[in-house]
Amino acid sequence: MKIIACYKWVLDEADLKVEAQSRRLLTGRAKSKISEYDRNALECGVQLIDESGGEVIALTAGTGGAKSSLKDALSRGPAEAVFVKDEIMAQSDPAVTAKVLAAAVRHIGEYDLILCGEGSSDEYSEQVGIRLAQLLGIPVVSFVNKVQVADGVLRAERKLDGGIEVVQVQLPAVVTVLPDMNTPRIPSLKQILAAAKKPVKELNLAGLGLDQAQLTAKVRRQTVLGTVMERKGIRFRGEAREVVQQVLTVLNKEGLC
Amino acid sequence: MSTEERFDAIVVGAGPAGSVAAYCLAKAGLEVLLVERGNAPGSKNMTGGRLYGHSLEKVIPGFWEEAPVERRIVNETITFLTGESAVSLDVKSKQFAQAPSFTVLRSEFDSWLAGKAEEAGAMLACGVRVDELLRQEGKVMGIRSDEDEMLADVVIAADGVNSILAQKADIRGELPAKHVATGVKEVIELPRQVIEDRFHLTEQTGAAQLFVGECTRGMQGGGFLYTNHESISLGLVITAEEFADAEERIVDLVEEFKMHPLIQPLIEGGQVVEYSAHLVPEGGLNMMPSLCHDGLLIVGDAAGLVLNTGYMVRGMDLAIASGEAAANAVIAAKAGGDFSKQGLSSYQTALENSFVLQDMKTYAKAPKFMENHRIFGNYPGLMEEMMVSLFSVNGNSAQPVRKSMLTSIKRHGGFMQLAKDAWKGMRAV
Numbered sequence: 117m118k119i120i121a122c123y124k125w126v127l128d129e130a131d132l133k134v135e136a137q138s139r140r141l142l143t144g145r146a147k148s149k150i151s152e153y154d155r156n157a158l159e160c161g162v163q164l165i166d167e168s169g170g171e172v173i174a175l176t177a178g179t180g181g182a183k184s185s186l187k188d189a190l191s192r193g194p195a196e197a198v199f200v201k202d203e204i205m206a207q208s209d210p211a212v213t214a215k216v217l218a219a220a221v222r223h224i225g226e227y228d229l230i231l232c233g234e235g236s237s238d239e240y241s242e243q244v245g246i247r248l249a250q251l252l253g254i255p256v257v258s259f260v261n262k263v264q265v266a267d268g269v270l271r272a273e274r275k276l277d278g279g280i281e282v283v284q285v286q287l288p289a290v291v292t293v294l295p296d297m298n299t300p301r302i303p304s305l306k307q308i309l310a311a312a313k314k315p316v317k318e319l320n321l322a323g324l325g326l327d328q329a330q331l332t333a334k335v336r337r338q339t340v341l342g343t344v345m346e347r348k349g350i351r352f353r354g355e356a357r358e359v360v361q362q363v364l365t366v367l368n369k370e371g372l373c
Numbered sequence: 374m375s376t377e378e379r380f381d382a383i384v385v386g387a388g389p390a391g392s393v394a395a396y397c398l399a400k401a402g403l404e405v406l407l408v409e410r411g412n413a414p415g416s417k418n419m420t421g422g423r424l425y426g427h428s429l430e431k432v433i434p435g436f437w438e439e440a441p442v443e444r445r446i447v448n449e450t451i452t453f454l455t456g457e458s459a460v461s462l463d464v465k466s467k468q469f470a471q472a473p474s475f476t477v478l479r480s481e482f483d484s485w486l487a488g489k490a491e492e493a494g495a496m497l498a499c500g501v502r503v504d505e506l507l508r509q510e511g512k513v514m515g516i517r518s519d520e521d522e523m524l525a526d527v528v529i530a531a532d533g534v535n536s537i538l539a540q541k542a543d544i545r546g547e548l549p550a551k552h553v554a555t556g557v558k559e560v561i562e563l564p565r566q567v568i569e570d571r572f573h574l575t576e577q578t579g580a581a582q583l584f585v586g587e588c589t590r591g592m593q594g595g596g597f598l599y600t601n602h603e604s605i606s607l608g609l610v611i612t613a614e615e616f617a618d619a620e621e622r623i624v625d626l627v628e629e630f631k632m633h634p635l636i637q638p639l640i641e642g643g644q645v646v647e648y649s650a651h652l653v654p655e656g657g658l659n660m661m662p663s664l665c666h667d668g669l670l671i672v673g674d675a676a677g678l679v680l681n682t683g684y685m686v687r688g689m690d691l692a693i694a695s696g697e698a699a700a701n702a703v704i705a706a707k708a709g710g711d712f713s714k715q716g717l718s719s720y721q722t723a724l725e726n727s728f729v730l731q732d733m734k735t736y737a738k739a740p741k742f743m744e745n746h747r748i749f750g751n752y753p754g755l756m757e758e759m760m761v762s763l764f765s766v767n768g769n770s771a772q773p774v775r776k777s778m779l780t781s782i783k784r785h786g787g788f789m790q791l792a793k794d795a796w797k798g799m800r801a802v
Contacts, residue, residue, distance in 0.1 A: 133646075147413065305408065305518040308498040309378060 117170035117265065120224060121161040121231045122217055122248075123154035123189060125182035126238040134342030141340050150185055153233025155192070155300035156293050161231050162193030163298060164265060171195040173224060177216045178205045190311035191303035197316045198224060204321070204328065209335035214247030216331070219324040221252060229270065230290045234259065245292035256290040257283055261297050380406045382703050383516055383525040384495075385503045385538060387414035388479075389424075390673025390692035390699075391531030392486040393432055397700030399493035403707065406523065407490055408516070409499045410532075415483025418533075419651035421558060422599030422606040423581055424482070425474045425690040432697050433489065441485050442475035443601035444579025448572070451684050452635065453753035454586035454596070459635040460756040461582075476579050476599040476606065477689075478560070503532070505541045506669065512713070513542070513668030526712045527703050529670045531696065534652045536675035544671070545662040550614040552656030552677075554594055557623050558608030559631075560647035561640050565603050571639055572600050583684060586753030588630045590621060593749055596630055597686070598639070605640055607631065610653055610686070623650075653688070654679045658737050664724070665717045670699045680732060682739050691729050698723040738797075747786060747794055755785040 131146035150158075161172040174189040176182055177200035186197045200220050205213070221230065230252075232245035242258075249256030261280070262273035265287070274281040275294055303311070321328070350366060352359045367373040384395045387409035395407040411417040423446065429436050437445070447469055452461040491497045507515040507522055515524035530538040534553065539545040565576075572580040584596035594611035609626055616623065630636060654660060654677045661677040664670060672678075673692035680687045702720035706712050724730045758781040763774065772780075782788050 136644075302500065305498055305501045305521040305523060306378075308501065309406070309496060309523075312496060 117164065117168055117228045118226060119161040119164060119170065119172045119229045119231060120175050120221060120227050121154075121158045121172050121194060122175045122244070123158060123185070123233070124151045124213075124236045124238075125149070125176060125178045125185040126151045126236055129237065132342075134344075139341040139344065141342055148181065148185070150188055151233055152237045153235060153293065153295050155233075156295055156297055157231040157233045158189065158192045158194065159298045159300040160263065160291075160293050161229075162301075164229070164263065165193075168265060170228075173198055173227075175217065175220055175224070176200070177202070177208075177213060177220065179203050186316050187308070187311050188303075190314045190316075191308045192301060193307070194314070196314055198319065199316060200319045200321070200324065202321050204331055207333050208331075209333035210241050210243035210247060211335075212331050212333050213244050214251055216321070216324070216326065217244065217248050218251035219326050220319060221248070223319065223324055228268070228287045229265070230254075230288070232290065232292045234292045234294050242292075245290050249290035252288075252290070254288050254290060255285050256292070257285055258292045260291050260293050263291060263293075263297075378523065380404045380496075380523065380525040381707060382406075382527045382529060383408065383523060384529045384531055385516065386410075386531035386533055386673070386675070387487040387490075387497065387499070388418050388483060388531060388533065388673060388692065389429075389486060389689045390675075390678075390696040391529065392483065392490045393429070393693045393696035394529050394531060394672060394700045394703075395490035395495040395497075396486070396493050397432065397697050398703060399490060399495040401700070401704045402494075403704065405490070405495040406525070407487065407495045407497045408501050408503055408518070409487070409497065410502050412500050413480070413484055414487035414497075414499065415480040418479045418483055419556065419558065419649045420477065420479050420689060421556065421597045421608060421610070421686060422476045422478075422601070423474055423686075424477050425472070425687060427472050428690045428694040428697070432693065437473070437475060439485075441481040442477055443599075444476050444574070445470070445577055446474045446476065446581045447578040448574070448580040450580065450582040452582060452584045453756040454584050454588050454633065454635065455754050455757045456587050457634055458757045458761070459633075460753070460760050474581075476581070476601050478601060478604075478606075503538065506538055508542070511667055513666065527668055527670065527706065527717065529672055529696075529699050529703070530675050531672045531692075532675050534654045534674040534677075536671065538669075539662055539671055539675055542666070542669065544666065548652070548654075548660070549656075550617055551612065552654065552660040554610045554612045554653040554655045554681075555616055555623060555650060556608060556610040556653045557627055557650045558606055558648070559627065559645050560601070560604045560606055560649075561643035562604045562646045563640070563643040567642070568600050568603070568605065574600065583686075584630075585749060588626065588633065589749055590619070590626065591746060591750030592616065592619060593744060593746070595749075598636070604646065605643065607636070607640065610681075612655065613652070653681075653686075655681050657739065658733050661733070665702075665714050665721050667714045668712050668717075670702065670717055670720050672696050672699045678729065678733070680736050680739070682736050687732075691732075694727060694729050695724060698727065698729070745794060745797070747790070751785045752794075755781055755791075758784070 127146045128149045133142040172194040174194040174197040235242040257272045259274045260272045261275040264271045268287050271284050352362045381403040383406045384391045385408050395405045398405045449464045452459050503516045503518050505517050506513045513528050579600040582598040588596040589611050592611050592615040596609050599606040672695040678691040699720050702717050706716040762777045
């Protein structure tokens with residue numbers, strides 16, 4: 117089985133700071149990482165391969181900075197990495213990202229399964245996987261918590277608000293995975309060393325037959341500001357019984373119980 | 374044991390000592406693996422804040438042009454603190470530029486230095502914990518990390534003050550509390566211009582200040598303040614042994630230190646963006662394990678290479694020099710095909726012939742001298758009293774300076790005691 121696992125190289129939210137007055141995000145000292153849920157996608161792919169053989173290709177599209185993600189991604193088990201590098205990705209929206217990834221997937225050629233995280237840990241728009249499937253003309257299964265593959269058929273558990281839905285789909289397909297589907301591995305020393313020797317294919321937009329004009333993001337980000345959570349600061353005093361009653365009243369009013 | 378991969382050298386720990394060792398080895402064309410426990414080099418490391426540049430200058434000439442150093446120190450201050458007062462010796466000299474020192478923040482600096490090693494050809498593996506050394510008939514053959522074993526002719530232990538490798542190899546036992554100090558530091562962010570105004574600095578220049586006295590409540594140790602580009606590193610170092618019996622918590626001491634009337638205006642309006650703590654090896658030669666073994670060299674903090682003389686604290690410059698010396702020894706050992714203790718012994722010789730062990734020997738008495746409580750308890754008060762009486766005019770009839778000084782000295786332990794301590798102090802440093 118040939119699996120393509122997509123990932124996004126994002127700023128580590130733990131390093132983000134919010135400027136107190138303007139609420140502007142300060143990203144100057146922020147490091148980057150592989151988006152959390154995409155690690156689940158990579159892990160899912162590698163586990164499927166461990167069971168039934170084949171190989172995983174890690175696919176990412178990003179600016180030059182994303183190059184440092186390749187070793188990390190490869191140390192998580194994929195056999196090779198494909199990196200679409202273009203500065204346009206800094207201004208990308210989900211539609212553009214999906215177009216670029218779709219072109220890269222076509223470039224890769226044959227595949228059985230494409231895995232994506234449900235959403236990226238920076239923007240979490242939950243669109244790229246679905247748009248990618250639409251562009252490729254293949255089915256997509258979202259909110260996936262569990263997968264099994266047998267005889268070219270994928271059986272997935274979707275974790276939805278109302279319960280768990282089990283679906284079957286003929287491969288090839290796109291699957292977007294949830295964070296609790298697995299625990300991404302912490303690469304071992306040998307896996308890290310092996311990663312340095314795995315092949316990396318670097319592509320650009322021209323090489324994929326894409327031209328800039330098709331890739332103008334329709335969504336334009338005007339500003340990004342940090343949110344400030346104001347505490348209610350309500351204090352209850354009195355007899356325990358009364359206090360409980362007051363707390364319940366307030367929670368009720370807030371729709372919290 | 375799988376032997377698919379084998380390195381000439383494995384360096385454990387990507388701090389200054391480890392990264393410099395890996396850099397020198399890779400530059401000489403050796404196959405080097407540099408293993409770091411943190412997710413990125415520097416993420417687990419800590420310094421008060423200052424790098425004396427000479428030893429890195431030797432390895433990477435003009436390194437500060439490209440390295441993420443913060444400011445070049447042009448102003449040195451030593452301050453004796455009492456509860457509300459301070460007596461300082463403040464030195465500003467152009468001559469400091471001849472052997473420059475720099476304030477640094479380790480997360481950036483260590484990443485850069487490890488990057489240099491990687492550029493030179495070393496293989497860097499981060500987020501990897503080394504569990505033990507592989508040994509065969511006493512000789513170190515490589516490392517084990519979880520289930521992975523990796524072989525090398527030599528392992529360089531650059532794994533810091535609490536060197537697990539040295540301990541597991543029975544080279545050193547648990548660190549006794551008297552050989553280590555606890556260092557705590559806050560990085561306080563302030564606008565660049567504010568820092569430059571408050572400390573009388575220009576764009577690239579910086580100030581370093583050490584404190585003795587009330588900030589440690591008279592316990593052995595001191596305070597420090599370093600200016601970075603857009604932050605101030607402020608903290609305390611207190612001997613772990615004393616601290617074990619103290620009622621104070623070190624976080625409270627840091628808060629009090631920050632509230633001292635001398636410090637408070639310097640950090641006013643600043644925001645604490647980082648808080649860290651680390652052990653500092655301060656036992657000097659007394660804690661130094663033997664550094665050369667069959668297939669193993671020990672460098673940096675793991676080797677106890679820190680000097681605290683009271684008026685300066687050095688570690689990184691010694692670490693860097695030890696990393697370079699270890700690399701040279703490995704290169705020589707490879708040429709001779711002998712990685713035994715004997716074959717690697719040029720490391721020890723190189724350290725002995727360089728400032729590293731010579732300085733350690735010169736200051737060998739400093740740790741003992743610093744155990745003297747009068748330095749941290751009595752003398753800051755004495756300094757204050759003498760200086761206040763020197764500069765005060767209060768309408769009482771003036772006493773001759775000599776007389777008022779002697780009165781103060783008597784009150785703080787007497788002249789003989791002071792003379793003895795001064796003599797010991799001069800001999801120790």
